[in-house]
Amino acid sequence: MDNVLTAKSAISSPSDVKEVATFKRLATRTETEQAGKTVTVYVDDQPVEMQPNDSAAAAVLTSGLRYGRTTTVGNSARAPYCMMGVCFECLLEIDGIENVQGCMTTVQEGMRIKRQHQARELSGR
Amino acid sequence: MNTTASLSIETQQNPNAAGAQSSYDLVIIGAGPAGMSAASTACQHGLRVALLDEQPNPGGQIYRAIGQTALQDEKVLGPDYYAGRQLLADLHQALDSNNAVTQGLLHYFSGSMVWSIEQDQSVCFSQQTFAATNSADSENSGSPVKQTSQTNPMATSNTSRRINANKILIATGAMERPVPFPGWTLPGVMTCGSAQILLKQSALAPKMPLVLAGSGPLLLLIAAQLHRAGVEISAVLDTTPKGRYRKALKYLPGALKNLPLLKKGLELLLELKQAGIHYEKHVTGLKALSCSDGQPSVKAFDPAKPDMQPIELLQQVEYSVNGKIHHRPCQTLLVHQGVVPNVQLSRALRLEHQWNTLQQCWAPEKNTWGRSSHADIFIAGDGGGIAGAKAAEYQGRIAALKIAQTLGYLTEDQLLKHAEPFRSLLDKQQAIRPFLDQLYQPADEFLTPADDTLVCRCEEVTAGEIRAIAAKGIAGPNQTKAFCRSGMGPCQGRMCGLTVSNLIAEVQGKTPEEVGYYQIRSPIKPLTLEELADLAQ
Numbered sequence: 001m002d003n004v005l006t007a008k009s010a011i012s013s014p015s016d017v018k019e020v021a022t023f024k025r026l027a028t029r030t031e032t033e034q035a036g037k038t039v040t041v042y043v044d045d046q047p048v049e050m051q052p053n054d055s056a057a058a059a060v061l062t063s064g065l066r067y068g069r070t071t072t073v074g075n076s077a078r079a080p081y082c083m084m085g086v087c088f089e090c091l092l093e094i095d096g097i098e099n100v101q102g103c104m105t106t107v108q109e110g111m112r113i114k115r116q117h118q119a120r121e122l123s124g125r
Numbered sequence: 126m127n128t129t130a131s132l133s134i135e136t137q138q139n140p141n142a143a144g145a146q147s148s149y150d151l152v153i154i155g156a157g158p159a160g161m162s163a164a165s166t167a168c169q170h171g172l173r174v175a176l177l178d179e180q181p182n183p184g185g186q187i188y189r190a191i192g193q194t195a196l197q198d199e200k201v202l203g204p205d206y207y208a209g210r211q212l213l214a215d216l217h218q219a220l221d222s223n224n225a226v227t228q229g230l231l232h233y234f235s236g237s238m239v240w241s242i243e244q245d246q247s248v249c250f251s252q253q254t255f256a257a258t259n260s261a262d263s264e265n266s267g268s269p270v271k272q273t274s275q276t277n278p279m280a281t282s283n284t285s286r287r288i289n290a291n292k293i294l295i296a297t298g299a300m301e302r303p304v305p306f307p308g309w310t311l312p313g314v315m316t317c318g319s320a321q322i323l324l325k326q327s328a329l330a331p332k333m334p335l336v337l338a339g340s341g342p343l344l345l346l347i348a349a350q351l352h353r354a355g356v357e358i359s360a361v362l363d364t365t366p367k368g369r370y371r372k373a374l375k376y377l378p379g380a381l382k383n384l385p386l387l388k389k390g391l392e393l394l395l396e397l398k399q400a401g402i403h404y405e406k407h408v409t410g411l412k413a414l415s416c417s418d419g420q421p422s423v424k425a426f427d428p429a430k431p432d433m434q435p436i437e438l439l440q441q442v443e444y445s446v447n448g449k450i451h452h453r454p455c456q457t458l459l460v461h462q463g464v465v466p467n468v469q470l471s472r473a474l475r476l477e478h479q480w481n482t483l484q485q486c487w488a489p490e491k492n493t494w495g496r497s498s499h500a501d502i503f504i505a506g507d508g509g510g511i512a513g514a515k516a517a518e519y520q521g522r523i524a525a526l527k528i529a530q531t532l533g534y535l536t537e538d539q540l541l542k543h544a545e546p547f548r549s550l551l552d553k554q555q556a557i558r559p560f561l562d563q564l565y566q567p568a569d570e571f572l573t574p575a576d577d578t579l580v581c582r583c584e585e586v587t588a589g590e591i592r593a594i595a596a597k598g599i600a601g602p603n604q605t606k607a608f609c610r611s612g613m614g615p616c617q618g619r620m621c622g623l624t625v626s627n628l629i630a631e632v633q634g635k636t637p638e639e640v641g642y643y644q645i646r647s648p649i650k651p652l653t654l655e656e657l658a659d660l661a662q
Contacts, residue, residue: 026354027197028328053181053193054327062329066438067312073585077436079312081582083319084186085179086300086467088583088615099615099651104238106181 023061025051041111050107057083057090057102059113068092068102072119091116146232149175151528152248152290154239154470157185158212158514159506160296163521165215168230170529175288176216177237177250183216184209185298186318187514195328201354202325205514212518238283240656241647242474246290246501249647251283251656285652285659292501292528295471295489296521299464299507302486302567303620304339305574308413309460310582313439317347317461330356331457336442338362338411339461341565345393347459352400360403360453362444364462366568367407373564380560383553409570410445413458462567466508469619472645474502480638483562484511485572486623487642495524503528511562516554519547573631574624581621583614591625595632602626602643615651618643 028051038049041056043063050059057080060068067077068090080090083103090102093114102113151167153160156178164176176183184191188209199207219227236253243249301316308314317337323329330351336359337348348361380387397404415437441454465486468478477490477498488510495503505524506517523544530540574580576589586609594608602625605611611625612618618625622643630640648657 022332023323023329024332026201026324026328026330028195029197051195051327053190053195054329058323058327058329061323067436070436071583071585073583076310076585077312077438078310078582080315081319082301082316083322084300086616086619087303091615104179 022064023058025062039107039109039111041107041109041113043113044115052107054107055083055103056092056094056100056105056107056111056113059107059111060090060092060102060115065115067115069116070118075118146173147287148289149173149232149291150532151175151292151294151525152177152288153294153296154178154248155185155296155298155506155508156180156183156216156233156235157187157296157298157506157517158209159298159508159517159521159524160185160294161188161212161216161521162518163294163296163505163525164231164233165212165219166522166525167529168219168227170526170534172230172525172529172532172534174231175248175290176231176233177239177248178233178235179238181236181253183213183233183235186322187298187517188212189322190326193326195326196324196354197328198354201350203350203353206325209514238650239470240285240650240652242293242470246293247287248290248293249285249287249660251285251652251659254282254284283653283656285656287660290501291532292503294495294503294505294521294524294528295474295497295508296504296506296517297467297470297508298517299511300467300619302462302465302571303623304460304462304567304571305578305580305588305621305624306411306413306460306571307575307578308415308439310579311413311415311437311439313456314413314458314460317343317459318464320457320459321347321350324350324354330354331459333357333457334359334453334455335457335459336360336362336453336455337459337461338364338408338442338444339459340365340567341461341463342390342393342561343464344461345390345397347461348402349393349396349400352397352402358402359455360405361397362405362408362411362442364408364411364568364571365406365565366409369564369566373560376560376563380557382556386557405444405446405451408444408446409568410443410450411460411570412443413439414441414443414452416440462571463565464507464511465623466510467619468508468642469617469645469649471497471504471508472642473647473649474499476502476504478642480636481510483559483566485566486511487637493523494527495520496527512551512555512558516551519551519554522547523551572624572627580624580628581609581611581614583616583620584610584612586611586621588624588628591628592632595629598633599629601641602629605629606643612643617649618645 039052040047041059043059048059048063067079070077078089081087085104091099092102094100095112098120150172152175153163154177164174167174182192191209191213219231237250239250241249301318320331441452442458443452466488468487471489478487481488489504490498491504491509495505497504503524505520526540526544529535574588578588580588590609594605606613611621626637626640630637
């Protein structure tokens with residue numbers, strides 16, 4: 001654990017998990033054709049403005065958060081990898097439903113996206 | 126015809142809608158170039174067709190979001206992408222309720238994930254069901270919901286249903302070859318295809334510094350597209366091994382039949398060179414590292430989970446050129462080693478598959494009409510062997526015509542006459558493949574990675590573990606599931622299947638063909654119990 005604290009470059013404090021560097025929006029057609037039309041979703045309760053055709057996985061990538069889940073086996077961090085529904089690395093909790101493929105889910109107004117940490121906890125719901 | 130983003134498309138969204146039937150002449154799975162062209166062609170000849178697709182909009186991956194393209198500047202993706210608009214326009218025409226020929230014959234099911242095909246040719250799929258207001262409307266009117274690019278369908282839950290097919294066309298396309306190398310699971314490592322999807326669908330550019338690494342036409346294309354979009358590329362690391370051009374030369378005469386495509390490849394290389402992008406040839410020893418140069422491993426804690434172990438993130442890429450090790454800082458590493466058929470459905474159907482040595486992948490057996498080892502199941506597009514988007518389109522048409530003839534909608538003579546032009550177009554597309562396949566065959570370090578490399582991303586199994594199990598004399602990939610759970614995570618072996626077969630073959634001195642592949646079983650994607658129970662009602 002010591003090396004965590006001595007690391008000088010890049011990430012060294014908890015707040016830095018959220019970085020400034022993120023996926024950047026280029027000039028869009030939708031912007032010109034339907035100006036002002038955006039969708040607000042919440043990634044771990046933080047509001048993120050998205051375009052209507054974006055996926056929930058894209059919302060995680062643009063939110064500035066650098067990973068979307070940690071694995072059930074080794075608790076290692078993962079982020080979207082294939083964006084086409086085959087790798088299952090973008091599994092997210094979306095509107096209360098766990099293990100949803102984020103890249104296969106279109107954003108909608110008010111969508112609640114939560115990152116998943118390790119294995120799900122059986123709450124007896 | 127130049128269609129625009131405002132196109133609307135009718136989609137069967139309510140399973141109970143009066144328009145949705147339960148029996149079709151032809152059920153097509155996948156709405157990429159093969160599925161779209163097959164759907165338009167089949168209903169032109171009078172077949173009742175269901176077109177099922179996982180994505181919210183037609184296009185597949187190559188023409189992803191072609192009806193809702195996000196980028197303002199069309200020069201970024203180039204004319205080959207926007208050529209998909211013609212296929213979309215044809216599909217719209219076929220779906221047009223005023224079209225005298227195809228009226229009511231084609232039903233398009235968007236957001237529909239096929240999870241099983243049964244012995245009796247019934248197709249089980251789970252469809253996203255939409256907001257209460259929409260579904261209430263369609264229940265009342267009995268007509269399909271009109272979905273436009275402006276409306277945002279509310280995915281409230283998924284509902285399963287079953288439809289019956291006389292013939293089935295699998296057009297599930299390709300996926301990028303999973304590229305195992307040390308560190309490939311770190312957040313920040315993504316496929317080149319994923320970056321392209323983000324450009325097409327969302328006009329999103331990856332965070333920088335950005336490095337691209339791998340081999341194949343798509344690597345160069347995406348580098349060029351990102352550059353045109355104004356994204357700064359720190360380096361392109363080409364892992365194509367030395368001597369490949371020489372090896373591929375014997376296939377050059379075939380490739381010369383498709384000069385325009387060959388020319389495009391050279392133009393891409395030139396474009397990258399003129400752009401001044403740092404380009405390294407014959408790169409080996411690719412590693413994604415979570416530490417910065419000379420620094421101990423950089424980790425971070427998640428404030429939301431203070432008790433959790435530190436998180437490892439991509440910080441730099443390590444690679445060798447001529448035996449010398451280099452490091453480059455990067456936040457995004459895009460990797461690519463070609464594309465392979467997505468065989469999940471054809472495997473689950475127990476169709477015969479063959480190992481393609483040149484392409485280093487499996488492909489389902491099919492004849493020149495696209496008929497698989499099962500008389501009622503056809504395959505078109507890259508799911509039956511990699512040949513590209515144009516080939517997929519022609520294969521879709523040829524298979525649809527053959528199915529029309531088989532069902533009595535065309536005579537034998539009509540079939541031959543209609544199919545002939547597409548055959549010659551297809552031949553031209555396929556002629557260049559052996560050259561490309563040989564040239565861009567992945568380097569051994571990606572086919573049979575080093576022992577410490579994770580192979581199964583889901584269950585976190587390394588190449589070393591697979592080798593150790595293989596050395597014990599296991600009978601094949603299915604035994605690795607029992608020994609170490611490889612292939613048993615949510616991706617159901619999609620990410621590790623090829624590598625596991627290759628590793629066993631390497632250790633046991635066999636060919637991948639002799640080793641075989643995972644037994645894939647339905648449901649081919651994870652389902653909720655509710656989605657399964659829908660069919661019992």
